[in-house]
Amino acid sequence: MVWRGVPDAGVPTTDRFEWFSEMLAASLAPMRVSSDSTADFEAEAAVLELGPVQLSRFVYSPLRTQRTEALIRRADPEQYHLGWVRAGRMEVDQGGNSSGPVTGDMVLMDTSRPQRAVASGAGGGSGRTEALVLQVPRAALPLRARRVDRMVAQRIPAGAGMGAILARFLAALHTQGPECRPGDQERLGALALELTASCLAERLGVLADESPEARPLALRERIDAFIDHNLGDPELTPRMVAEHHHLSLRSLYALFEDEEVSVAGRIRLRRLERCRDDLAGAALRAHTVRAIAARWGFTDGSVFSRAFREAYGMSPSEHRRAAEHADTAGPAQRSSLTSGARQGPPGSAVSRPSP
Structure with a gap:
């Protein structure tokens, strides 16, 4: 596990600003970049892969960045970026909020929403800014997006x-990260994700400051997000969910006792939904039904086929063939197939969740 990147010493002075702009787009997300110091721009950039997350380090001369609606439509990694401004200062405007000058602290950004940022040296001068940016997939963060x-x-x-x-x-x-063994990167990334979620939860008061009546709802939301993020893990079970959230199985079941669908039912239905969507899509046509089932945590092909037929009234292969036919028949039939599969047949596990 090593840092990937090129220090500015390896790039000609006249090309550094263009190089850094391209590095930002490739490492973070497409954005407009401008600076009053393009002729003598200084920059360094490096990336450390950590399984579910990525840590990037940037050092650069003063600049301005903007992410517009058009750039979001062009490409969106659907990530939260947590930037720790270790030197210099940064100001971010997004979602109606303005961070003000941030020096030595952190600031959160969302790649799926327009934003503006200005970075400068300490006190707004011409010095360089240093920032560590933790890139977290929105879907991986075990907190509801509307809260974050x-x-x-x-x-x-x-x-x-x-x-x-x-x-x-x-x-x-x-x-120390680059000195760790490659096999440790997943664990370090998972820990970074957990600490980020805890930090944001503390700031939001999700657990500590909410009323006692609201806390179970917040915990159920975190559990739902955790389930969605781990559907591909064959070991995802109610016991794993309980252990991850420091609950007993009895407490977990009690938390969902008023819900129409149990924890095990949630896992099963959402796995079936992901398989249904992959089987209908063109992107994975070369994959076998068994491979798609395994992709979403089904380890037994016959068990998957029975569950799929019970939920949707047809076998996985029949659903795939219907989707292929709909692709050649036009948008109306594709829409009909998608809506029908989503609802499930009357009395199925999808149209009428089981407890």
Whole structure:
């Protein structure tokens, strides 16, 4: 596990700004970049792959960035970017929020929404900015997006509470991460994800400050997000869900006792939905039915086929053939097939969730 990147010393001075702009687009997301220092621009960029997340380090001369609706439509990695401004300062505007000058602290950004950012040296001068950026897939964060969206362009203190713990962990990743064994990257990435979620939850007051009546709802939302993110893991079971959230199985079942669908039912139905969508799509036509089932955590092909037929009234192969036929028949039939599969046949596990 090593840092990937090129220091500015390896790029001619006249090309550094263009190189860095391209590096930002490739490493983070397409954006407009401008600077008053293009002639003598200084920059470094490096990326550390950590399984579910990615840590990037950037050092650069003052610049301005903008991510527009048009750029979002062109390409969106659907990530949250948590930037820790270790030197210089940064100001971010997004979602109606304005961070103000951020120095030494962190700020959250969302690639799926327009944003503007200005980076400069300390005190707004011409010095360089250094930032560590943790890139987290939106789907991987075990918090509801509508809650996290309240945190964009908000300063997150890096000197107290979970913010300090997260900052120290990111600093250790920066210095020690490249020396770790390749097999450790998934575990380090998972830990970074968990610390980020805890830091944001603390800032939002999801667990600590909400009323007692609201806490079970917040916990159910986190569990639902965790299930969605781990559907491909064959080991995903109610027991795994309970252990991850520090609950007993009895407490987990009690948490969902008023819901129409049990935890096991949620896992099964969502896996079937993902398989249904993959079987109908053209992108995975070369994959076998068994491979698609395994992709979403089904280890036994016959068990999957029975569950699929029970849910949708046809076998996985029949559903795939119907989708292929619909692709050649036109948009109306494709829409009919999709809506019919989504609802499921009357009395099926999809149209009428089982407890």
